[in-house]
Amino acid sequence: MAYREFVSLIHKSTKRDYLARVTERDKAEVAELAIKFGYDYWDGSRQTGYGGYRYDGRWRKVADAMAAAYGLKPGMRVLDVGAGKGFLMHDLMEAVPGLEVQGIDISAYAIEHAMETVKDRIVQGTAAKLPWPDQHFDLVVSITTLHNLYLADLWAALGEMERVARGGKYLCVEGYRNESEKVNLMYWQLTCRAFHTPEEWEFLFKKTGYSGDHEFIFFE
Template identity: 45%
Template sequence: MPEIDLLRALPKTKRNLQQRTVGKDPEVVRLSKQFGEHYFDGPREYGYGGYRYDGRWQPVARDIVAHYGLKPGMRVLDIGCAKGFLVKDLLGAGPGLEVFGLDISEYAVKHCPPEVVGRLHVGNCEALPFPDGSFDLVLALDVIHNQKRDGAIRALREIGRVGKGNAFVRVDSYHTPEQKAVFEDWVLTAEFHDYPDGWLTLFEEAGYQGDWSWTIIS
């Protein structure tokens, strides 16, 4: 269960870290947690501020295919797939792969690229709608922390159930009290977060055997 940064090829996000330090509007948080139009395509204070395909996931997809040695016919699941941009780019990076996505947002799934229509499902990561051992690789990027602690454990166990061994998750964390303060000022949707040691304890409790990395806001 090693730490590995498979998202290192993503462009670094430039955030106005002073934007939310005066306190978040509870109504903004409420609407953001609905994961609908406000969150994806509304004003920046609600979330992405416009979530559009720009090709940034292409090098990440190539790194994932190479790292896990994915071959034609293998099945991949992207949990928390949003509009399916990584699903689209995994299909391009690994011709012959069977790639699917799942997201809690009906809005996101309905606004996916045409290349992935029919490959995305609406559902909750705490109860994946797939049989045991369905996928050769399961990805969950920046989604597990949107559950409460017990829900995060259930989600990680579900990843183990539907996968065949290979998995990769990225979750919100921080290394210092200063980073934690910045995170708490910025975050809108996370229900559970912790220092790395706390996450590793949770992984062990869940029996999670896959790979992982942290999202650190700085």
């Protein structure tokens, strides 16, 4: 298991007004909308989610870094757990032509509005039960998804990533290292169910048998 910095390449490019998330509108109300992972979350206002999740090419940096780190080659299989609209999948296919990329996401809305290049490669489902056989993928990745699960499903999802991978594994989750980052995370998040320090995340990895790489993003 190694600490990888892929999402860190783009995470700090987004400006965040933490206080606005809790003062402009009732936080519980907007969280209830966001957790449906429908229009409000993906393409509604910034208060309820992304404020319009559109492809802008930023994930290509992440795709290139992953391709280099894991030695991705044409014909290899990659799974994106929590694929959303498929931006990373698209960029991985462009970074490594001939790569066999698949994705899974809980959001029917995201899949319906996914990029045309990958829409037919994304299935609707949960990270806690992946519909693929053991050791099917050369690389399994999950970015800012698993912290949205309650503990039982989170535990299962970590085991599922381990099960379907025959090669590399990488995940990125939100975390906090101090009280300031904890408060910022609680202010900013809309769908998070698992609030853990890096040490707590690493404890979960060990207990569930997850042996892949990981990365944490913090709200400084």
